[in-house]
Amino acid sequence: MDASPSRSRARRLLLPLTAGACAIALAGGCSGPGSSRADAPVQQGAVARATDDLESRYQAVIRDVLPSVVQIGAEDGLGSGIVYDNKGHIVTNAHVVGSAKTFDVTVATGEKGLKASLVSSYPEQDLAVIRLDNVPDGLKAATFGDADKVEVGQIVLAMGSPLGLSSSVTQGIVSALGRTVSESRAGGGTGATLADMVQTSAAINPGNSGGALVNLDSEVIGIPTLAATDPQLGGSAAPGIGFAIPVSMVRTVADQIIKSGKVTDSGRAALNITGRTVVDDDYQPAGVAVVSLEKGGAAEKAGLRAGDIITAIDDTPITTITSLSEALAGDKPGEQVTVTYSRSDSKRKAEATLGEI
Template identity: 70%
Template sequence: MDGSRNPSRACRRLLLPLTAGACAVALLGPSGCSAPHPAPDSPVSTADAGAPVAPGAREDLQNDYQEVIREVLPSVVQIEAPGGLGSGVVYDDKGHVVTNAHVVGRERDFKVTAATGGTTLGARLVAAYPEQDLAVIKLDRLPDGLRAARFADSSRVEVGQIVLAMGSPLGLSSSVTQGIVSAVGRTVSEPRSGGGTGATLANMVQTSAAINPGNSGGALVGLDSGVVGIPTLAATDPALGGSAAPGIGFAIPSSMVRTVADQIIKDGRVTDSGRAALEITARTVVDSAFEPAGVAVVSAEPDGAAAQAGLKAGDVITAVGSTTITTVTSLAEALAPHKPGDRVRVSYLRDGEKRTADVTLGEI
């Protein structure tokens, strides 16, 4: 499906172009870097922001940070493809590495370097799943010192939880930033331009940890050394001409990462996405003022969810439940919280007449 990007959900992918490394740093300097985060030994208090923290407590927190870095960084790699630089996380002891689909693009062969250094390794694509912006590549070999990460249960992630982002932002390998989980359950949409997949991603983890181009596919980690997500998007502010909004980044939750990666490793593809769909091809339509006004059904899959509910080519979808639909992106975002088999009411226009249909959702 193609459509417009919702300005309120504006995001950008985090792949660093190989051909513009120095320019990327210069261009991103004013807009892509958030304000400095507190150092690990800065005073922090959950009881009284004005009260100093005992030196022992500061040292304990600093030791926690350093232990997580020692534990997880050997599981993080830098991925080099002809189109740019990204990051990845070692998934198992067989050399599988999970990353973003927009990092691998259309390439099949890659150069991989461990965050902790060492010789450059070769890797080959196993499969990509752009609909969830995830991919798995496999190293030619798993060298000593490089080990599989532990993926935590992302359903237990809580707002306020301290997290570290590890990867290769702006090509600076083995970089670590810190922040908190700012929100959970976000739905965001990627741009299609610049190599983005255009995917709408549900249940994303929002974080204040600084993430920049090159962080894509890396690790967002809790203080228990468990990977809770894969950093994928940074928010942009349309009011600032699309400049980065500091301290607002998004990571694909580890539960979805495991679901997709396990299927790719086992079957070479995703066989059960768990994502709901109307099973249509659609496009955004505009009104007389050239404003987005709905989603036209270009075609409906025979025996698909929409077709079984009576929708057909030419119908214009205007709402799903109580959510107004103006673009293909807003339709994808309205469907994102649902599962295949859920029943939703779809409002649409047919020859200018308002109609509704109860649709049992299919699967992407």
């Protein structure tokens, strides 16, 4: 899948340097009081031990988590999923399941083509839950981490079935937090606008969707979902820029689907309208026309009518349906926003208390 990154509320990790600080170097260290060329073998040995320790941690994480990552065969192709509990529930992306109701699932316990059925799909957040028809012995549920402990710079591993290569692992770091991205509808995408995404440099390729983004404590911190594309490269994937749905949203949606068979509380804000993008005299996107309003919804209560053209939310210009979704992605139901709109060529403003998707 591809994405168009928009506004970001990412945190940055700043690493302070102190006067006289010195990094260990393979080519002979650094000079200073009490150091000499004789220190080089000691420093090289320390680096080698650190490398061995990191490699061992990678291998331990892979042994811990990979048995919980499955390959999902659906009508439109292959994707990945994560074993959510010992009852056979598997969480994945909505665009992986598509319109299918039944699936072939390959698990790490060795069985081929286990059958699974859809519990529910929630395209608005590109998440879905399926369930194995028969739960095999030894099925291992993944451990899910704490989104509040995810930091920029953390080493992460992405596990899944890129290009159908099951049980594949790539490595990178958390590059940024709080990204808002919009999926394309091309290639079976949901077209959803997704907030608070984890940006990672770990390679995300077709087939990785629905798999696991994992920290070095063997905890799932997100579901790899899409990769950025670069228009200057003809729409090809931009290397090292992938996005994962954060674990907090994964757990919120999956728990509701497992308990109720559907999402009962999305936690996502909306104006409760159906709209379409309009263009100006130069055929450039110029706003969102209100086609219809949900009775008792946020926009109707704020006084908007069908035919009004929304041009801004607070200080954020609105030119397309996508930009409207992105403007609301970071807000919560019940928050108040200022809606700027035009009616009969006159510019107006309204205070709206946001509803829920």
